[in-house]
Amino acid sequence: MRREVPIFIATVVALYAFVWQVSHHAWNTGWLTQTDLWRTFMVQVAVFLGAINLTRLHANNIRRRREHWIFSVICIVVLWSYMALGMLGNGLFTSGGNNLPTYRWIHDAMLVPIDSAIFSLLAFFIASAAYRAFRVRTREATAMLVVAVIIMLSNVPVGEVIWSKFPTLGQWILKFPNAAGMRGIQIGVFLGTFAATLRLFLGLERKYLGA
């Protein structure tokens, strides 16, 4: 029963969603709005419980002086001070705390640059990955190298200076061979998703139960 009940629920819900999707009823999304409201409410409650749980966990780390306990201090300070600023910035229980300049400054001047710093690592990683991938060892790697050089030259001004047709050639590669390959993969993905969904419909797919 431990397995059969979840499989039965998954199959019934999947079939219901499929019939709903192909029928006229797909236009009526009122019930979805209701479930979204439940979800929003549940998430808010969970966030509050999560904040309390996180505080307890990190308070324990600090009390017992566990390894890296200083990070627990930072976590608690940031969590509650940011929350308090958002709630109290414009007066208790008034809306618009997110628009408070200090609140936004912390987000824009601290969080966003940190995010961007991690993102910028990509530039170096692309260079190192490209170096490994473009080493001419096989015919495929050679083809990849040639195409990559054409695409690079078609996207920089010096490419056009070397040969005026580079931008056109680059666009052609992107528009035809590249698009054809990508679409082939997309169709495969669609059919793969389809087959996986059917396995779920039929109760054959049980890995989500740990089976």
Add this chain to the structure above:
Amino acid sequence: MLMLLAAAAPAPPKWGFIRPVDHATSGLFVTLIMGFLTWLMITRARAGLPIPAIRKIAGLEAIDEAVGRATEMGRPVHISDFDADLQYPSTWAFWAYLAHTAKLCAQYDTRIINCNRDYLVISVNEEIIQQAYLEAGRPDAFNRDDVRFYSSRQFAWAAAVCGMLHREKPAASLLIGFFYAESLILAEAGNLIGAIQIAATESTAQLPFFVAACDYTMIGEEMYAGAAYLSREPVMTGTVVAQDVVKMMVYAIFVVGTLVQTFTPAGGKNFLNEWLKF
């Protein structure tokens, strides 16, 4: 004027209760054909009749090798899906890999580390890994702290996973599911620590990064076929065979459609296009 009137005209009626939008009926037909083929293959497999074999997928074969390598080196195995959500098919596919890898790790007594960004998915992942350890008869070896929630923010999550890779140095890193710009950050971090890397994604934008940086990459549909392949059950592989048959049919439609379009006089209608619109 006639074109304006045609545009304003109501959509042609569809069969029964089907939605009055383009491709609704043809889409339903594809579903029914796929369903029938799947049923056929499953019936044949259950009756012990032969079904066409599916080709070996190198990336799937490499999972056993990667876990074995981690066991020999006494280092953990890392497996994660960045854009995981209960409603995404890629997450459901990921669970098949997680269950298989966790089972292998439990059998070989190797640590498995899973990093998450979704608070609902982490619960399912924890349950799957715990179940794998229970089935392997080692419930005490399951470490709840190895199933981690890092952050729901993309680059905070990526930074945390990179930090984990450098600190704990897993011998194998499996990146399965849907990824965005963090794909190469993770793959290069894994490469720097010398981990054997297996990636599978349906994101066409990230595939080149994985192909360049990982040892094995499963492309698009291979990721979904993996769930059936790993089970080694004829009934499950039958669904993959059905998928391949439909794929051949779709490609045949492409070829016919392209030829019809090529030889249709200017201003003429491609009948295949009209049929598929219904």
